[in-house]
Amino acid sequence: MANQKMVEQITSMDVDFAQWYTDVVKKAELVDYSGVKGCMIIRPYGYAIWENIQKELDARFKKTGHENVYMPMFIPESLLQKEKDHVAGFAPECAIVTIGGQNHLSERLIVRPTSETLFCEHFKNIIQSYRDLPKLYNQWVNVVRWEKTTRPFLRTSEFLWQEGHTMHETEAEAREETQKMLKVYEEFYLNVLAIPAITGQKTDKEKFAGAEETYTIEPMMHNGVALQGGTSHYFGDGFAKAFDITFTGRDNKVNYPHQTSWGVSTRMIGAIIMAHGDDNGLILPPKVAPIQVVIIPVAQHKEGVLEKAAEVKARLEAAGYRVKLDDSDQSTGWKYSQYEMKGVPVRLEIGPRDIESNNCVLVSRVSREKNFVSLDNLEAEVEKMLTFVHDELVNRARVNLAEKTHEATSHEEFLDVAANKPGFIKAMWCGDSACEDQLKDETGGVKSRCIPFVEDHLSDTCVCCGRPAKHMVVWGRQY
């Protein structure tokens, strides 16, 4: 009953998905709103997810040879303006410092929306010879993009992210880096966040301001809406030329280096919530869950129960798991609901009868069935259940992605699917951005997500204009 009471507190996904999301981020104590318009407070439980994400990703970046640095958070306006496409893309959403130390500044400072320009200024100082290449840098920082309508994690004026910035001797190396880092994201989404996703290339219309090519990972949320989950950009030597970055090559001639950048942000926490959650709240992938196992003592006033629970906790912590023992005076029913809301992958119940028979009960957040396991096999059983939760989340997300991916081979069919079936639409495209604009207008927001690396051949003609098709595009609405 306590359980039911808890469940009533959040809106059902089917009734109002947006309200369900808002309820979950608040009740699971991931965020709090602040008096700063469009900015969020990330609370301990939300920030712990981010710390686990950082740990996993940072290890992958270092393993692929990248080094962390820190660039200033302010960009002099003249520096941002050096690359024309770049400034055109970002100028509308800048926060600008005009006063410092009680004086009006002679040059306005942009709070970084992204840091290509700062990295380029630095690269110019430190790259002289091919021996100085590649430079493989990353930074974990806050950035600001002024947003009109905001939602926690998905779209906020300030957010946290990592931005990789690399410089290479050759175009081939830079292109390889661009693909390599997208694959790092793809592997991370699947193996850590339990989210399978479509990857591919952005159309020219959707690419990053200043990039030659943008590659993207596009996970689908439970309701069929896409979330741009991470991007990797190939810049060619455009910024290098704008910033006059040159090096003496092996041929003893002056060359421009080739550049990439790539980033993922706290949006990923939004992806976790909306890809895996259910009407009982969050379901967290075990690899980033701040609490992997919550121990709920049953009849905890009885002799020996809390001692045994503490012993079990110590054993699991020694085995490397993140464990919480809730011995507060709340009811067990309340506790069950609370940690379901918080998406803890495994619940461990232990009471007098379990102790007598050298057992405990394990309940996974995805099946919610009781499993009686011997304490002798505790660590192995917990590991098995955490693996099960991860795999089950992947399976569910795969099924959702498959069920909500549709095909359209005619204009009418495209509009019909867009109007009636939430999810992705695979459809052929001529390569003209005018058709992207038209489809977006006609559907009230369906945009090209990407040209996937593996394209199906659905027909010979563009689903919009009927001219010869160049690519199959995955289309969808987005957060």
Add this chain to the structure above:
Amino acid sequence: MANQKMVEQITSMDVDFAQWYTDVVKKAELVDYSGVKGCMIIRPYGYAIWENIQKELDARFKKTGHENVYMPMFIPESLLQKEKDHVAGFAPECAIVTIGGQNHLSERLIVRPTSETLFCEHFKNIIQSYRDLPKLYNQWVNVVRWEKTTRPFLRTSEFLWQEGHTMHETEAEAREETQKMLKVYEEFYLNVLAIPAITGQKTDKEKFAGAEETYTIEPMMHNGVALQGGTSHYFGDGFAKAFDITFTGRDNKVNYPHQTSWGVSTRMIGAIIMAHGDDNGLILPPKVAPIQVVIIPVAQHKEGVLEKAAEVKARLEAAGYRVKLDDSDQSTGWKYSQYEMKGVPVRLEIGPRDIESNNCVLVSRVSREKNFVSLDNLEAEVEKMLTFVHDELVNRARVNLAEKTHEATSHEEFLDVAANKPGFIKAMWCGDSACEDQLKDETGGVKSRCIPFVEDHLSDTCVCCGRPAKHMVVWGRQY
């Protein structure tokens, strides 16, 4: 000879300490200057030191029950103004955002110089009952304090730090927290950074804007100048009252909680440089050194040398050490100088003759003597030498602190010591800030560092005015 060449590139400490510092931060590749006035670029080698500092400190914060969060970087001007002393202290050095998304903002946003006000706004939302206390929060973020003259790490307009913010049910608990966190800093400085330091209470004149009491750790640099190395503040319920934060107590009455905050920053990297460095460059404490052991192969073109060097590297990495093998085509002499400049605690040389006799050579950065050790005992010998370097750095810093700490019992003596002997001065004080002002003026900058926890009784009267003394103060110049 290569060694001498390298050494010539930096200014000697005795000739010009400030120039020595600037040379070291540049040549050891810790920072680069940027086009953003007063802001620094932290390069990979500098940032890796910061990452090691973060890892060590964060573990200590978590072990003492603190949780990490993230607050917005912008503070609405009205929020900053709620606590009068606080805003008076910080207003002169604020960077202010006045434009967002191409519109003039209706309320100006301060880029956080510190985040007490934001935490208080959040605490008001989440604290209702004594059951919600304590709140033990910390965040790792960038902050901005507009500075006129800046030096890398020591004083920059933007810097990185951690700020702990806690709320407690009782005054006693909050006072205990204030002291506990100062002790965490003291232990960290000694056991991780190898810097023994004086700790104590700031005089009213020097305390944090809005605090009731400020405690400080004051390490001494090689040249006798102090660096305020970290502070811990007790706020009483001043902010709680200004922000109307209340809770229902065990007595069922409405109470104000008691507050603390505490922080250390990237300044600590400046402390490491100036406490330990020498005319050959940096000397890094082993626990935060990005490279703990650098392996330099001798006659590396000879058969088997690079293979053996790689094997040694693998062994040391498996044992948990941070190791670099430099097999570049630079001369060994250049390499020796290069890694001395970078302050690598232990150098491992290995060549054909060493391999033949199953030996290698270990050279510590502090003694620079060659030690022939058997490869059979490699890990143990490396551990021994790293411990030796740490201990030797502590000893040297202790000797420096003792040698450069003087006593003064009369006004004349105080002025004489201040003029002629770099370092700290212990002297009695009446408790009147007018005397602090006078001494600062007369000496051109000697200020009270702190009232140490253990005071000597040097005389009965204030060294400045001759009135009865209340405390012994440690005085000194500061960065």
